[in-house]
Amino acid sequence: MMAGRGGSETDAAGGPARHLPVLLAEVVEHLAPKDGGLYIDGTFGAGGYTSAILNAAGTSVIAIDRDPTAIEGGQGLVAASGGRLTLVHERFSALDEVAAAQGIDAVDGVVLDIGVSSMQIDEGERGFSFRRDGPLDMRMSSEGPSAADLVAKLSETDLANLIFRFGEERHSRAVARAIVAARKEAPIERTLQLADIVAKVVWAKPHEPHPATRTFQALRIAVNDELGELARALSAAERVLKPGGRLVVVTFHSLEDRIVKTFLANRAKAAAGSRHMPALQSAPPSFKLVARGAVEPGEEELARNPRARSSRLRAAERTEAPAHPAGDLSSLLPPVPDPDTSRRR
Structure with a gap:
């Protein structure tokens, strides 16, 4: 699952834990469920958004x-x-294939809540938490390489680039160096083991997030291909939404928000034809923005749920234009930088 769950300082990196659905009223407002409408909740989690959609009108939800x-x-x-x-x-x-398997060609709305859920964090055995000991796993579906596999097999350079890219950790080179040195002494297989290694080279004041926050975020994103999944989900939503259908996305850190912002900005303007191919017709906008800019939680919600602090909502409405070709979505994803080069700039 990739249901983002909070903001502020928490047990997990990049997708903070929560039990309260973040920006719930704003999600319902921008999704605008209607009687008889069919909606997709792409990140069910504990069912907070799904329940709200079902309660808002005579709706159905996949x-x-x-x-x-x-x-x-x-x-x-x-x-x-x-x-x-x-x-x-x-x-x-x-999500478009899921709808097709249910015999559905188009839906009235799609909501996505990106990140990691409180249910996953609360279970130390899932390996997401740097405050609860457990196997260094982090896999959402228990398939593919785990975080322990990446820590054990990646070179120091690849580890540093991964932690810098997905964790935006400016001390990534020192963290990678410490990991490589530690794994020569013993396999790194537990969450608290890795957290302790990182804490020895990344310092944080008492009021700041845990030193391992960004490293754990980076590993989790890499293990689950979270940013690639998000880019593909946005394209799938474009294909399955009816004209007038709404797309609502809640994100919890800048990497996610940047992908959503870029996708919607590109789809909300006509695509220019190439000067090398003057006969190419510009693709008309497939979305129009419902929310101008990001919607953030209000003071009342932050007082009730401080974990919502980093959340951002973006929303758009499907036009009658055909979906843009999915093509190569890699342009939405952050490049792999060299931490040393970046720091010299």
Whole structure:
């Protein structure tokens, strides 16, 4: 699952934990559920947004999560929905394929809540937390290489670039050096083991986030290909939304928000034809922005839930224009920088 859950200082990096749905009223306002409408919640989590959509009008929801524990935990809501909720174990990047498998060609809205959930963080055995000991795992669906695999196998240079790219950690080179030195002495297989290694080279004042915050964020993003999943999910939402359908995305750190902002900005303006191909027709805008800029939590919500501090909501409405070709989405993703070169600038 990739349901972002908070803001402020928490147990996990980059997708802080929460039990309260962040920006819930704003999500419902911008999604604008209507009677008889069909909506996709691409990041079901604990079902906060899905419940709000079902309660807002006579709606139906297809909810998706890549975490099997979230699917299991949502069965009670499925039973209580009177047939209006379908829960699917899948990655949200395949949300258009999920709809097609249900016999659905188009939907009235898509909501995505990006990050990591409180349920995952609260279970030390999942390996997301640098405050709770557990296996250094971080896999959302228990498939593919784990964080321990990356820590064990990547070169010092690749580790530093990964931590700098996905964690925006300016001490990435020192962290990578410390990891490589430590793994020569013993395998790094536990979360607190890695957190202690990082804390020895990254200093933080008492009121600042834990020193391992950015390193854990970077590993989690890499393990789950979170930014690639987000880019593909945005393109899938463009394909499956009806004209007038709404896309609402809640993010929790700058890397995520930048991808959403860039995607919507590109899709909300006509694509220019190439000067080398003058006959090429410009693609008309496939979205129009509903929210000008990012919507942030208000003072009342922050007082009630300080973990919402870093959350940002962006929303757009599908036009009647055809979806833009998916093409190469790599332009939405951050480049892999050299930490040494970056620091010299």
